[in-house]
Amino acid sequence: MMHASLLHDLVSLSADRFGEAAALTHGDITLSYNALHAAVAGFASGLRGIGIARSDRVAIYLDKRLETVIASFGAPAAGAVFVPVNPLLKPEQVGHILRDCNVRVLVTSPERLLLLQSTLRECPDLRHIVVTGSESHASDTPLHTWDRFMASPSRAGHGVIDTDMAAILYTSGSTGRPKGVVLSHRNMVAGAKSVASYLGNHEKDTLLAALPLSFDAGFSQLTTAFHTGARCVLLNYLMPRDVLNTLEKEHVTGLTAVPPLWIQLAQLEWPGSVTEHLRYIANTGGRMPLETLQRLRGHLPRTRPFLMYGLTEAFRATYLPPEEVDRRPDSIGKAIPNAEVLVLREDGSECAPNEPGELVQRGALVGLGYWNDPAKTAERYKPLPAGLDARPTGLVIPEIAVFSGDTVRRDEDGYLYFVGRRDEMIKTSGYRVSPNEVEEVIYATRLVGEVAAFGLPHPRLGDAIVIVVTPEPGAQVDIDALKAECKARFPSYMVPAHIEVRPGPLPRNPNGKIDRKLIAADFPGLFENAR
Numbered sequence: 001m002m003h004a005s006l007l008h009d010l011v012s013l014s015a016d017r018f019g020e021a022a023a024l025t026h027g028d029i030t031l032s033y034n035a036l037h038a039a040v041a042g043f044a045s046g047l048r049g050i051g052i053a054r055s056d057r058v059a060i061y062l063d064k065r066l067e068t069v070i071a072s073f074g075a076p077a078a079g080a081v082f083v084p085v086n087p088l089l090k091p092e093q094v095g096h097i098l099r100d101c102n103v104r105v106l107v108t109s110p111e112r113l114l115l116l117q118s119t120l121r122e123c124p125d126l127r128h129i130v131v132t133g134s135e136s137h138a139s140d141t142p143l144h145t146w147d148r149f150m151a152s153p154s155r156a157g158h159g160v161i162d163t164d165m166a167a168i169l170y171t172s173g174s175t176g177r178p179k180g181v182v183l184s185h186r187n188m189v190a191g192a193k194s195v196a197s198y199l200g201n202h203e204k205d206t207l208l209a210a211l212p213l214s215f216d217a218g219f220s221q222l223t224t225a226f227h228t229g230a231r232c233v234l235l236n237y238l239m240p241r242d243v244l245n246t247l248e249k250e251h252v253t254g255l256t257a258v259p260p261l262w263i264q265l266a267q268l269e270w271p272g273s274v275t276e277h278l279r280y281i282a283n284t285g286g287r288m289p290l291e292t293l294q295r296l297r298g299h300l301p302r303t304r305p306f307l308m309y310g311l312t313e314a315f316r317a318t319y320l321p322p323e324e325v326d327r328r329p330d331s332i333g334k335a336i337p338n339a340e341v342l343v344l345r346e347d348g349s350e351c352a353p354n355e356p357g358e359l360v361q362r363g364a365l366v367g368l369g370y371w372n373d374p375a376k377t378a379e380r381y382k383p384l385p386a387g388l389d390a391r392p393t394g395l396v397i398p399e400i401a402v403f404s405g406d407t408v409r410r411d412e413d414g415y416l417y418f419v420g421r422r423d424e425m426i427k428t429s430g431y432r433v434s435p436n437e438v439e440e441v442i443y444a445t446r447l448v449g450e451v452a453a454f455g456l457p458h459p460r461l462g463d464a465i466v467i468v469v470t471p472e473p474g475a476q477v478d479i480d481a482l483k484a485e486c487k488a489r490f491p492s493y494m495v496p497a498h499i500e501v502r503p504g505p506l507p508r509n510p511n512g513k514i515d516r517k518l519i520a521a522d523f524p525g526l527f528e529n530a531r
Contacts (some may be wrong), residue, residue: 005162006185008044008077010192010226011037018203018229025250026066026234033229036070039150043074044157046149050128050142052105054079054158055165059103061085061094061112064213064234067132067146069222071107072167072213076185079158080105081165083180084214086510087112093178095119098126101168101180101371105130106141113139162186168371169216169312180371181312190364191315192223194337198319199254199280199306203229208252210235210243210261215511216312217256217284240264244271251277256308258285258512259292263443263450264505266295267473275300280322282306285513287418287436289443290329307332309418313380313402314361317341318416330440331415332408339363340390342401343410348385351410356419359408362390362401380405407434424516426455428463429493435516438494442467445485448477450506453496454520458527464497466526468519470504477501498526 004010014023015037023033031039047058058075060082062068068084075082083101085094094116098106102125108116109132120126120141129139132146166185170178201207207225209232211218225232233250237243240261247255248271255278257265262283281296281303288307297305304322309332311317318341320333335341343357344350351357362384369377383398384391391399407419420434427433438453448469455463471477479501486495509515 004189004192004227006076006160007166007188007223008040008073010189010223011040011073014226014229021203021229022231023226024066024069024232024234026064029066030231031066039066039070040074040077041154042150042152043070044077045155046130046144046152047075047078047080047105048155048157049152050105050144052078052080054160056080056104057083057101057168058105058107059083059085059098059101061087061089061106061108061116062132063087063236064209065132065236066234067107068213069234071130072219072222075105076160076166077157079160081168083168083170084212084219085170086212086214088212088510091116091119095122096177097170097180098123100177104128107132109133160185162189165368167219169214169219171312179373179376182368182371183315184368187315187365187367188219188223189227190338191220192227194339194365195220195316196224196228197337198321199224199282201225201228201230201254205230205253205279206250207232207254207256208235208243208246208250209233210237210246210255210257212511215285216315217258217308217310218511220316221256240268244268244274247271247274247278253277253279254282255280256282256284259283259288260450260505260508260512260514262288262296263292266292266299267449270299275302278303280304280306282308282319284308284310285511287330287332287440289440291443291446293325293329309333309416311361311402311404311406313367313404314339314363314365315367316365317359317361317404320415324415328411328415330417331411332418333416334414335361335363336365339365341416342388342390343408343416344385344403348387350388353412354409356407356409358422359404359406359416360384360401361404362399366400366402379403424454426453426463426465428455428458428461428465430462431493433465433494438465438467438490438496441489442469442482442486445482445489447482447485449473449475449504450514452506452514452516452519454516456498456520456523456526458497458530460530461497464527464530465494466498466500466520466523467496468500468502468506470502470506498523 015033168180209221307320342360435453442451449472458464
């Protein structure tokens, strides 16, 4: 049996193996692997027909739909690079991405194209627009309707190898411009194989793609499904209840989500039939509060929970097996297959057990850097320090690893625990406090629906801890009871200096994570006059 080495091989090889088996579902339409493979080849031929060059960037600005997936795999099949643009982004943000990586082809819908008209005039590298459907509006750039584009004669494409670029995924920072993380075919295929191996994915699985496909964990639902011959269901949900309804309707066997969505789902009543077929749930994009995990396990007694950690710069990083969840529910586990995770001090030496240090990842999933940004690339992608067991001194060519900027610790058994991001740590009264640690305790009180913790400048404390909370559905926050719980559960230096109650949900970034920085911006000078 042949093994995939290029991203689009995941589709073509599964078409050879599984043929008419269901590959992709959106709404009432399902494509077989044969149909998906033909569509991917058709899109690739369309790109070749308009003169796409090797490594040209193809941006995809759509919600989750069949065309989004076809273009995402069709662009690399033509030798190009796909750039998924989060559909929640506004025209100005989309324009930045298109200009930043010199996009040549944009795939979008007629409705989104209307919103982008003024923005696209400032994108001089854009040469072609492919619009879903059979009709569209006038444009200053050559326009191709999807149906005609897909009917292009078959043409041979550019040759690529597994270390060539396959995708540029833009991070969704709330401050500053997002950075484009460049991933190779090898990165994405190795990630699919690794994740599918520990999740135990197989051709009878149905995976729900609820996260944005511009998010590495969201796109991973496609790659793991296609690697194993499973079916992937695309969902653009408005309410958390939509997720539960789809799990039930489509008999989903695997669901991956981020903590804010899990928090909302845990507070709902789950259909009893879901636990009969939902084989696993997986968390990524931040630590799931223990209180949320316990509620989910109450809803899903037969479903296996996988707690994962990843960074876009290396696609995936660690996971905690379900059999370890009861013993160490706050751990992010160990490195995924075909990756190694180190915990290093600032001088490059390895930390002792339980000593906090920076998480550093090496292996086949380490990306190619930030697009057209040598300074930021040099901050994150660095040569592995000499003298480590992983790097014998006789090797002359340096190995590049990802220095995550995340602080973790490793226990005596080798399991990792997330402490916090360096740029989010709260420095108060001489202590370093992780906002995750504060939020974990607040969730454990069961007095709130959601919480965001962050630090704000304080003339005496350095930073003061602030929390913003929302009520659980149908309830109110008892602020006096919450303050009493904080005093009882926290050491004095961790007791929040300010608590604010807001209606939920809290603001998210485009990848669905609670946006602490955006929330903190609502409190300028809160403690200016404090003593």
